[in-house]
Amino acid sequence: MxxxxxxxxxxxxxxxxxxxxxxxxxxxxxxxxxxxxxxxxLxxxxxxxxxxxxxxxxxxxxxxxxxxxxxxxxxxxxxxxxxxxxxxxxxxxxxxxxxxxxxxxxxxxxxxxxxxxxxxxxxxxxxxHEPLHLVFINLFLIFIIVITLKSIFSSGTPLKGGIISGHTALATSVVLIIWFLTKSLLAFSLALTLAFLTAQSRLEAGTHSLKEILIGILLGGVITVIVFYFFRI
Structure with missing residues (x-):
């Protein structure tokens, strides 16, 4: 409780x-x-x-x-x-x-x-850039964008429902961050599995539609790729 x-x-x-x-x-x-x-x-x-x-x-x-x-x-x-x-x-x-x-x-x-x-x-x-800085800025950017989108397209509650799945966006971002930092296929696969389970749980619980989950995946992926691909060498 x-x-x-x-x-x-x-x-x-x-x-x-x-x-x-x-x-x-x-x-x-x-x-x-x-x-x-x-x-x-950045x-x-x-x-x-x-x-x-x-x-x-x-x-x-x-x-x-x-x-x-x-x-x-x-x-x-x-x-x-x-x-x-x-x-x-x-x-x-x-x-x-x-x-x-x-x-x-x-x-x-x-x-x-x-x-x-x-x-x-x-x-x-x-x-x-040190990876820790990029990780922190990347996740904070995603959080702010998700909250802003939910406030513009009023639906659901902050942690349930809404125009975009924030959980899925952050999970997708974490998967890509692990790949960029480790280049380990095993670590990437495990993270991808957890991210998939996160998205599936939001879908099965009826918290988000497939479209909202896909928007979350797109947002988390695009922001993370931009941050880590263009601002880390």
Missing amino acids: WIIKIINSFNHAIAGLIHAIRTQRNMQIHLVAAIFVLAFS LFDLSRIEVALVIIAISFVIFAELINTAVEVIIDILTQDYSFKARIAKNIGAAAVIIAAGNAIFIAYLVFFKKAQELSLNLIFNLR
């Missing part, structure tokens, strides 16, 4: 995230910016600390926007009339987002500015 409660908790949390994405234009802008920054970061040989700073900055901005959205919803529930104190509360919530965004811009300056000056077309196609 405790596993079901944990899954439901995650389901509710992601539902809140999807609601914010669906209803808040600023959240949509933040997500587009996050995808752009993560993709842009052009540079970032250290672990720099990758961590980028991820923290993105998470901090999204976190602040979620808090601001929650504050606005609560205030709208409590009062329908104009209130000076309600206005102050909303302004403070918006200020939190501005501070988070300013922090993200400052981190982006520290991480990317000097590297961008040294960027050239030759460097773009001859970058070296």
